[in-house]
Amino acid sequence: MTGAHPIGLTIRSGSKIYPGTQALKNVDFDLRMGAVNVLVGENGAGKSTLMKVIAGVERLNAGTITLDGKPVVFADRTEAARHGVGIVFQELNLFPNLTVAENIFVGHEKTVGGVHIDRSAQRAVAAALMKRLEQDIDPDMPLGNLRIGQQQIVEIAKALAEDARILILDEPTSALSAAEVEVLFRVIGDLKRQGVGIVYISHRLEELIRIGDYITVLRDGVITGARSMEGVDVPWIVANMIGSASKEFPKTEHHALGDEIFRVEDVSLPSPAGGYVVDHMSLSVRSGEIVGLYGLMGAGRSELLECIMAQHPASTGRLFIAGKRVTEGSVSGRIRRGLALIPEDRKRDGLVQIMSIRENLTLSSLGDFTRIFHLSLKAEAAKAAEFVKRMAIKIASLEHPVSSLSGGNQQKVVIGKALMTRPRILLMDEPSRGIDIGAKAEIFRTMRKLAADGLGILFVTSDLEEVLALSDRILVMANGRLTGDFPAGAAAAEVISAATPNLNKVKSS
């Protein structure tokens, strides 16, 4: 097997450190040519970081990369591309205002004499690529007019146009239909035969098992398993992804659950492409209960929380807090009723980066320090200091900009801000994303403590281990619908299969 698939690129003792967190720890990775190298791990395990290193987007802090036996250092994306490394990013990197052909050639336009763009040549190549991908997409169509799935196809075509020898696909199928996935797999088969080394990242285990030749499992920046795909099954992958019983989760303190504090009835959010992003969801949370909402990317979990927090005027449905209907349509109204949201994207939604730690902590509860219209800075600072102590946020001064903190401490500021509004229900969207293990453990302990104090917590996560260890009850969402409801201590395999109801479809087709 090794003979058939020569090693094209290797990483030895690769480490990558971000402020506040180590994304890769002494990673050894071999990329085999003419084969599909699948990479699997939970969110934040370091998969995307590893691929960004190979594609030249990020640089290792320590360790070496060897390509065809020669050590290389990719200074940037362009240099990696010159060495034949192509990548399809998880987030679409496309321009909705440009046409399909222009998108495919952006950055390496086909030109006459270096100035004049050869439109017809670009169009011809783009059309050929679309044919190869079995898509009926006009190269002159503005990209913004395409469905998300088609846009992802264009993103893949863009990588193919570079004639890459190494092609990295980071979650390429997250927005594709089953038929489009089949096409992609056929193209991958072609590329394999041409000797292209493919790295394939996905959360969909059934896909990995189907098309992978070699598998590498990452957990918390460490490689926990690497072997050829023969004999690999779902339990093996899950065991390596999750590892043995983890110490970072606090033991469930058994306390009596209270009455139902929060109920969601029939919440729907229509999708612009037709159908529903959130499809008539109903659920309830009891006081003192931690409910974990698990699902794959795009299952509609974050959107559900956003609907609850009045972010989608088009959404429908009913909310009840302690049995009373929530009629407030504004965020501040819902905060007053006792709802609080910890958003998924701290930087974009959670914090005002240029404001100080104090100002961020108190932003939602300024009314508490205000008499008529006068804001008492003294009362505000005292309250902020109290929460810094309570949340154990590590800071040098309350007046430093919040952007100077590490990810974990920033997250504590976001949680502190939410708690300052004295919520009865805490909605947490991926509360542990992008923070290191120590801070994670602290945040989990805080969640436990809050639940013991009688708060109802509904948290969204893509981390299987997290949902299994933390939840008093596990709900699973897929395609906007509730597909599973498990008590604490449910089996990982059952939860995964509830999250991937399309599994059978892919297999049978």
Add this chain to the structure above:
Amino acid sequence: MSSPVIAQAGKVADPSSQTSLLLLLLKMRTFVALILVFAFFAVAAPNFLTGANMLIISKHVALNALLAIGMTFVIVSGGIDLSVGSIVGLCAMVAGWLVLYGIDLQIGWSLQLNTLEICLIVAVVGILIGLINGLLITKLNVAPFIATLGTLYVARGAALLFSDGRTFPNLAGNPEYGSDTFKLIGSGTLLGFPLSVWIMVVVAITAAYLATRTPLGRHIYAVGGNERGAALSGVNVDRIKIFVYMFSGFCAALVGLIISSQLQASHPATGETFELNAIAAAVLGGTSMSGGRGRIGGTIVGAFVIGILADGLIMMGVSSFWQTVIKGLVIIAAVVVDQVQQKLQARVVLQSQA
């Protein structure tokens, strides 16, 4: 807000005390610039330091400072208000009309107003145009630059329509109607200072209080710093934005009143390009065009730098063409220095945490 940062940095490491001194100088740069400009003209321009000249300069500065205060809130909230100059013109014309003719009731009678009533109506006109700006930007999703560019033209056109482009002369008012006090707005003094300067001081203090000691002020900074984040924290973003444009319109209305009273005449071209001077004062005072950062005190100092520079150069006999060039260079220099300060400050904060 910033002094603890410096103190911290100084304590932590000796080598950085030099950095922190530099940072302090950079932070006070507008003030330093003010002192330098002032000292320069005190030496170079004859009669610059006389009391009469100081009063003239402060009267000039007061107008720009008033507009710049309103502009600071708008820019801090992440927007821009290009319409203030036109609002000044329209409000001046409305004031002139009311002083001269009162309100024609279309039945052969007209309603004559006293000075206070005129001021209130003019203020309402300014606030209403601000409200239109705010509604266009929040409810109809028009970019602030475009929305206020539109009202810039509309308000200027309306000002011209008022008089068919002519000037309303002799706004002396009529003691019978109680409008003869109108001219005092521009010419009156209190404790030796012109009323317009007092108006500016009152508005500035109110605005500074609003910015630092009320939830409304905090919300303006939050909206400018991260609109989505502010909305998810329960800030009513639309209401905040509408407020800042209304406040800016109010400031412009005050300026329109003061100018028409000072001249005792209203000309429809009053206030042309005033918006640019207001933006310049705000930027010179450290307001970030990307929103979230800026202080009223800084803006006032910025307005003084621009005002002293302009009047000082005139007194020295420098051609107005060169004045324009110098003003532009000063603004660019201010922003460049601002960038340097931001970088340095971020470094100092990181050092103090290490």
